[in-house]
Structures are given as structure tokens and as C-alpha cells.
Amino acid sequence: MTGRPTPRRTTTTALATAVAGTLLLAACGGGGSGNADDGTVELTVGLFGTFGYEEVGLFDRYEAENPGVTITYESTQGEDTYWPALQTRLASGSGVADVQGIEVARIADVVTNQADLWTDLRDTPAASAIGNYVEWKEPAATTADGAVLGLGTDIGPMGICYRTDLLGQAGLPTEPTALAARMQTWDDYVALGREYQAAAPAGSAWMDSAGGFYNAIVSTEQEIYYDASGALVHDSNPAVRAAFDTAAAAGQAGLTARLEQFVDPGWDAGFASGSFATIACPSWMIGYIKGKAGDAGAGLWNVTTLPGGAGGNWGGAYLGIPAASENVEEAAKLIAWLTAPEQQAEVFASVGNFPSTTAAIEMVGDATDPWFNDAPIGQIFSASSTNAPVQILGPQDGVIKSAMVQALLSVEANGVAPADAWTAALADVTNQVG
């Protein structure tokens, strides 16, 4: 045995290790992108979550119908990791795909802050598609100068998804129309919840989370966190405060299963296990619920309208072409085709993403879903989208919404008083947004 370190050398080694360890910060690298030469084009598509194109086989069909075009598709499950990664690539100008998905909560940021990083679709073959949409969809993706930076994919009209078996066990109506008749307002929905809770099977709550409930309520509002002039009104808008208080009260009353949406593994499991009996569901959640509840869940769930038949919108997305793309023409043809009414209708039939073009909405009006007890989802979501207000979107919507949802989770799960949680949420927003 030789060379046992002296204390001094150990110190140096330890320090060196310390410094070296701290310096190992990760760096980011970009991917490659194909470009055109003699008639063949390699298009890259970067999306998040489930747009349904790969699932329905639309990429394969486009390749078959357009010889010479090959499509490379990659998807990130979580939008919250997808977007920051895309931001670094956009900023460096390398590694972006020819077509990138944009979530509706980001579109205001894109049109106000990133107009120079995206292609104005008015100058491309996609221009003719811009007029096909429901009235608010494309204006949201249009800059003050009139540049259109994205083509709409889906919108998020809302309904209430519920477990017929659990409601039946608690003696509540199980038929959609009968249930809708008992829910004229959100307060009625909460009152039904109290009734349910009194007779519910053990371990089952009326709804999944206070945060989800809150989101459903504000999704029916026109003005949420910004007013028409673009000023922040999250702390003064009575509708926001009312929605917060209603949701917080439901959480305090134990009507929620305290499962954070898309985050808590228990939330996913709850669709099958019955931890919660109802959830306000945008159309795109239809496919998600089916996936999580599986074949065994077929026939257990049904869908009805929001209280009083209110219209709302939660989510939806766009397809944009980064300015750095070398295949703008071909990419524009692709997104125009992917978002065309026929394809939108097909995606809706397969994964539930509701169409945003008026023609496609007419096509899917009669759609029913056997898994959901033959619920007339086409009619429910069409009505919701027709009745939905034209929401005012703002660049910090996502940050504010996340702060509100966190605060509501602290009410239902940690016993924080609603007024304190509200104050904390506002402080959080001020700290980040200024």
C-alpha cells in the first residue's frame, strides 16, 4: 500500500472534486434538418402531446400522395418541456423542425414577442386556409401588423365527463339530459357534489381537483387575465376571483380528490379506479380518458354539457413554420393539408381533438362515441364551441394559470385558507411577471 493521501492532499482533492463537480452543467445541442435538392424534400415535424397525425396515419398518407416528400416526426409528451427546448433552438436558429406545434397558451407570446422568428403564412401556399376557421382562431395567431404565424389545429370546447356507475350508486341522475337539467349553474354543480359526497362510495370524490374546476370556470369567460387593451387584470377581474373562491370552497368542502391534473400519477389512475366521479373535460381529454381508463372503462363514462349549456374553450393548438426553416413552401403545403377540414374530422373521430375549421365542425356534428355510452360528443362540443366567448389571450396566461392552480392545490391538500392562497398566488405572479 503506497501513497495514502495526507490530509492536505485530501483537502486539495476534495476541493478539486468540488469545483469540477459544480462545473458539470449541461449544455444543449441542436438536431439537424434536411433540405431540398432535386425534387426530394425531407420535412421535419416537431410536436407535443397527441396531435393525432401519427396515430391516424396522416404523415404516411401525405408521403404516399406526394412522392419525393419524406416526413420525420418527433414528439415530446409534455408541452412544458417541449416549449423551452424549442425556445433555445429558435433563439440559436438551428435545430428547429420545419413545422412546430404551438399551444394556444403560447400563441399570444409568439405574436407579441417572436414575430420575426416565425414565417408569415400569408406569403405561403397555406394562405388560402386562413379563412376557414372559427372566428377567433386565426386572429389569435395574427400580429398587430397582420402577419399570420400559425394555422389552427384543434380547439378545446368543454363538457362535463362523468362516471355513470358512481353517480347511479349515489342516487344521482345518470342520463346526460337529466343530469344537465339539474346543473343550471356552477353552484348547482357544487350542490350536486355535496349530494354525491353524502352518498358516495368510500374513496370517491365528486371531482378530481380544485385547479381543474377553476380552469373550467374561467374557460367560459371572455376576459380572464388580460383586458381588451392588453393590460393585466388578473387581480382585479371579479370573474377570476369568483372562480377561485368557488373552486377553493369546493376543495375545502372535500368535494375534490386533491389530484393535480397531468402531474399526480393518482390522477391518471383515478379515471379507472373512480377516485373522482366527474371532471370538466375539453374535447381533447376524451382520448386521454379512454387511454387511461382502458377497455375496462368502456361504458362507465358519459359526457354532458357544462352547467346551463355554457360554452367554453380550454386549449387547442397551432402549427407554425419557424423562420429558420429551409423548406417553407413544402412545409406550408403540409400544414395546410394537415389542418384541412377532412383531416381535422378524421383526427376528431380517432383521438377527440375537436376541429377548428367551420367546415369540419359541420362534418362532425353527428358524431357519437360508443366508449362514452354513445354520448353525442359532436353535438355537445359543437354547441360549446358555438357558445364560447372570444377569449382575450395574453403572453403570461400560462404563468398566471399555473400560480392559481398551485394555490388551489394548497387549499385542498394542505389546508391553506382560500384568502391566504389567493394572496400567495398574486404574490407569485407579481414576482415573476412584475
Place this chain on the structure above:
Amino acid sequence: MPTVQRPVPGERTAPPGAGTPWRARLFRVEERSAPYAYVAPFFLLFAAFGLFPLVHTAWISLHSYRLGSEMEWLGLENYAWLLSNPAFYNALWKTFTIGVLSTVPQLALALGLAHLLHYRMRGRTFFRVSMIMPYATSVAAAALVFAQLFGRDAGAVNWLLGIVGVDAVDWRNGDWTAQLAISVIVIWRWTGYNALIYLAGMQSISQDLYEAAALDGASRWQQFRHVTLPGLRPTILFTVVVSTIGASQLFGEPLIFGGGKPDGGALGQYQTLGLFMYQQGWTYGSLGRAATVAWVTFLLIIVLVLVNTRIAKRRAT
């Protein structure tokens, strides 16, 4: 080359006579500079991938830098923002508590395991190799599995507790429960690694010392305390320093335990400094503030390591 080495005129061996002082000086220069040339590749890499990011991060921390836009000079405003932000102190405190909750049991367990593995026994190699298995598992996989185990409604931990008659615990949403769950992931991953390091240290302690101690009538426990522990002091110092650094950079486990969101729970009950930094940079897009958190964390680690080694040195003398 397998050919016979012959002195080649004009190369290494200087011809006698002409130009000796000049050549001699050249040799001396080469002799002195060669070591630097040999270590240069490391330092070049270090400068590119270590020093530059560090300095650049410091530069960014003096700016307002939003993802996808230009940098704007702020001076020390980000630092003022950070030091007056309760969320930062929360993250600092949680990093400390989770650090203690995970490091102390981890090193104690590792020491005990190493002691047991030091004995001659059947299947010793198997046990030693299996020690390192958790370390070879990816953080993501481990954290995902543990997040399921610590689930409220259908988690295995609550199921076991239910058998003993304890009510279901909401691990994720509780304050200490969430920290405990995350500490368990860290302990599970790192105990074996530290045990192997301790084992290596133990094997380098001379057997004579144990024999002498045994002759003097020392029990197994006394041998452990008075021979093994002092002999392991440098090794223990090393593991403490490395674990401290690891704890202050804890990131993957709480991120994935939190479902991929860096909030660290509704009240930030398990938001470590790493998560806080990530949240600033990637959730809010404030790279300047994230860089500030990174630099303050770095300075804290330096201080921690200095304190650590100072204490250890005082105890050694």
C-alpha cells in the same frame, strides 16, 4: 518499433562539441515545459467546458435575459431580487433539510454495509456487485417507480402501512412526507456507491492493526471505532464532500417525483435550489435570474466545502 534503437545524428542525443550550451538550454526548456504540455489537453477542455460556462453564467446573471430575446444590462438587480425573494430562502432551506434527511442515513448505512461486506462470506462478490446496481439505474426510472410506490391511493407504501393499521398518507402533498419520499430515492441510489468506496478504504487499512488491537483485547465494536473509523477518515471526508455537493444540486429526483414540474409541490415543500433555478429558466424563461441562482448555489457549495474541510482538518490535528 521493434527495430534496434540507434542514436540518430541531429536528434535527441546531442553531438559532442558544437553548440552545446544552446542545445543544453533547449533541453532544459523542454524538460520544464513538457509536463505542462502533457496536462494542457485537460485544461483546454476544462477552459472550454468548465471555466467558460462558469464565467458566461456570471455574465448572464448581470442581465435581464429572456429566452429568445436580447440581453439587457441589469447590474446586481437579479441578486437583489434573489436575496429578497422568500421562494429562494424556501428552496435553500428545503435543499438543506432534504440534504440532511438523505445524506446522514445514506452514509451511516453505507458504513454499516461496507463493514459487513468486509467480512469473508459466501457470495461476497455477488453482494458487492448488487450494491452498485441502484447507482447504475437512471434517476428518471428510479424516481418514476418511487413516485408510484409513494402514491396516495394505490401506492405500495400506503398499502404496507395499511396492513399495520396506519391511515393512507398523502406523501406528495405533505411537507415532511414529500421530503422523506425524495430522500428515500436518494438513499436508495447512493448508499451502495458509498458502501463500495468505504469498502475500498477499509481494505487499505493494514490487517496488522486489527491483529494488534485484538491482542490488546479490543472487541469487534472497539476495533471498528478505534481502527476502522480513524483509518477511513480521508475516505469519509471525501464521501461527505461529494454527498454535500450532490445534495445541494439535487434536481432529478424532486423534478420527476413532482411529475416533471419544478414547483416542488403546492407550497414548494420539496422545491430544491436546482428546481428553483430550472423554474426560473425554463418555466418563466428568465435566464438571467436562473444564472443568478446558479452562481449563488456555486458560491454556497464552495463555502460548504471549505467549512467541511476546515472542520475535518481541525479534527485530524
